[in-house]
């Protein structure tokens with residue numbers, strides 16, 4: 005196997021919190037050495053990275069991208085491992101088999117899907133290992149209801165089987181079944197604690213936005229973590245908390261300082277994305293979020309929803325259709341500061357919530373690169389990491405480079421250490437670490453994706469290495485590179 009030397013970059017080690025000019029030596033898919041003295045080039049391929057920042061590739065805990073095209077967009081955003089842990093896929097065995105058969109550019113993995121387990125038991129719908137099929141379930145009223153004790157036992161059993169098959173935890177879309185009995189959520193947390201697996205929750209509504217919610221969504225995570233000892237991850241705190249983010253972060257901080265295993269993630273956009281049939285987009289619920297129908301824009305057609313009547317019609321027509329929701333006003337500095345506070349929260353993890361790509365002919369993937377025009381998705385799919393680093397390192401100086409890599413690579417990998425021992429060599433830049441690396445140009449690093457041009461790749465990722473193989477070299481994608489490997493859990 006060949007040896008590669010990344011020569012003379014600014015090497016950021018997030019575990020040590022250091023940045024130093026050094027050579028990084030890669031062999032057999034691992035980091036062999038990090039040396040502040042120049043390493044002799046004997047037989048090695050030498051890549052000059054002087055002036056560039058070298059760090060462990062980003063580990064995205066929250067990506068609904070299950071495609072080659074989507075993974076390539078994320079590669080240009082610095083991601084080397086993309087995981088769908090909030091929604092998950094079911095059956096897991098089939099999801100892993102299909103990804104392996106198609107080939108993957110980045111490392112990949114899935115949690116057990118609470119949505120599909122409920123769908124099978126409460127609505128009689130067999131799982132298909134497809135994200136769009138699960139998304140279509142979200143508006144289904146049978147699926148949303150509280151389970152009988154027998155039903156609860158049945159779908160917990162399905163989740164348990166998926167964990168035994170190597171799921172990376174349990175993904176819980178509680179915000180889409182927000183009237184279901186909180187006791188069910190506790191049962192899921194108990195199962196996770198027993199299995200030594202984390203949970204990933206899209207929380208139900210906050211009391212501020214819906215005083216009739218059976219329990220405050222963020223407090224529910226904190227309480228379940230305290231009562232069961234499970235490791236519980238709060239997804240996209242920016243989009244579910246909106247202007248209540250300071251209060252929610254306080255709730256999570258109290259839980260952590262009391263010893264609960266609560267982690268949190270955020271993405272740097274003022275708009276969210278979901279299926280138009282989601283519970284919280286019912287016309288009568290919008291005012292609680294300070295929204296109107298025109299805050300909702302349909303992806304694909306670009307239609308800005310005109311009024312309540314049209315919103316109801318779209319929800320009826322195709323509840324699984326994807327839309328964008330403008331929940332903060334990016335022209336307002338106070339709202340922009342809210343977003344930065346979510347990212348700046350101690351130990352908050354950056355995660356994209358990347359959404360599937362879809363072309364007008366309903367294709368979801370292609371091996372063509374550059375991507376054929378016309379694909380729609382939320383711009384966070386392509387831009388989350390470059391945008392976070394531009395904001396937090398380059399423009400506002402809140403994070404150093406090692407701190408940025410701690411948020412984007414080190415901490416997310418640690419969330420999975422217990423369930424998936426293979427993660428213990430990711431998110432690191434020291435001898436023995438996996439050679440999943442990103443080399444960034446701090447001068448040009450930025451997101452380019454927008455609502456009108458959502459699949460424009462980020463700029464500034466000069467090299468991206470996955471398991472020792474270059475996916476991007478000198479800013480150019482290697483269209484023959486499929487080095488992505490599965491990440492799977494090991495049952496407790």
Ligand SMILES: [Zn+2]
Nearest residue numbers: 090206239240
């Ligand atoms: Zn979500």
